[in-house]
Every structure is written in structure tokens, then in C-alpha cells.
Amino acid sequence: MNYFQILGIGFGLIAFLKPFYMHVLPWDENKFIAKAYTEKRPKWIVWVAIIGLLLVGFTWYMEITTDVKYSMIVSIMFSLTAIKAILFLFDYQKFHKWVAGMLNKDKGRKIVVVDVFAGLFGLALIVLSIIFL
Numbered sequence: 018m019n020y021f022q023i024l025g026i027g028f029g030l031i032a033f034l035k036p037f038y039m040h041v042l043p044w045d046e047n048k049f050i051a052k053a054y055t056e057k058r059p060k061w062i063v064w065v066a067i068i069g070l071l072l073v074g075f076t077w078y079m080e081i082t083t084d085v086k087y088s089m090i091v092s093i094m095f096s097l098t099a100i101k102a103i104l105f106l107f108d109y110q111k112f113h114k115w116v117a118g119m120l121n122k123d124k125g126r127k128i129v130v131v132d133v134f135a136g137l138f139g140l141a142l143i144v145l146s147i148i149f150l
Contacts, residue, residue: 019083019085019088019150020076020079020083020085021079021085021088021091021092021146021150022146022147022150024076024091024095024146025091025094025095025142025143025145025146025150026142026143026146026147028095028098028139028142029139029140029141029142029143029146030139030143031139032135032136032138032139032142033136033139033140033142033143034136034139035132035135035136035139036129036132036133036135036136037136039128039132040129040132046125046128047120047124047125047128050116050120050125050128051117051120054112054113054116054117055113056113056117058105058109058113062105062109063105063106065102065105066101066102066103066105066106067102067106069098069099069101069102070099070102070103072095073095073096073098073099073102076091076092076095076096077092077096079092080092085150086149086150087145087149087150088150090145090149091142091145091146091150094138094141094142094145116128119131
């Protein structure tokens, strides 16, 4: 396995299973999300965002320095996580407002929709990583 297969399958599995571990397992996921994304940005979010951006940077370093066919697909898909990391670092209040708005409407059903799309994104990443890399 190469770096891009490991990244694609690992990140893909986390995203693919998100609807299951967030909404199928019996626990109050909305309470967890509200506690994790408090109005005042928790300190752990800064570290998670920085580590995530470093991993995206390392992925592009690997993209540039290796010759793995179709690795660009995984690099671009994984780089989409940088959007959330940048919001965490530079506009957390906007992110918090968005999450709080979804939690307050329809008992958080929009969160479920977002997580289902994350699951489909993860499935696509897994399939692409297995077939093309």
C-alpha cells in the first residue's frame, strides 16, 4: 500500500462510518455536538485544525515528490478538510453559528443529512482508493 491508499481508505472509512457512529449508535449525538462546539472556541480545536492543515500540507508534499497514478484525486478530496480547519482557526464564530442553527431546527435533522453526505463522500474515497491506487 502507498501513502495515498492508506490516506484514502483510512479517511474514507472515518467519513463513511460517520452516519453510523453519530446517528445509529444509541446516544445523544446532538448533545455531544453542542458540547464539542461551544460558543467560545475550545483550545483543542486549534490543535486539531493545525494538525489537519499540516497533514494536508504533507499530502501535497507527497503528491509533488512521488509518482502515484491518480493520487491527485485523493489529494484534492482530502484537501477539502482544510476548509473546516481554516474556519476553525479564522472564523470559528461563523462555524459555531452554522452548527447551532442546524441543531436548533428539526431536532438536528440537517446534521444527519450532512453526515449522510459525508458517508457518501467517504464511500467514494474508499472505492477510488481501492480501484485506482
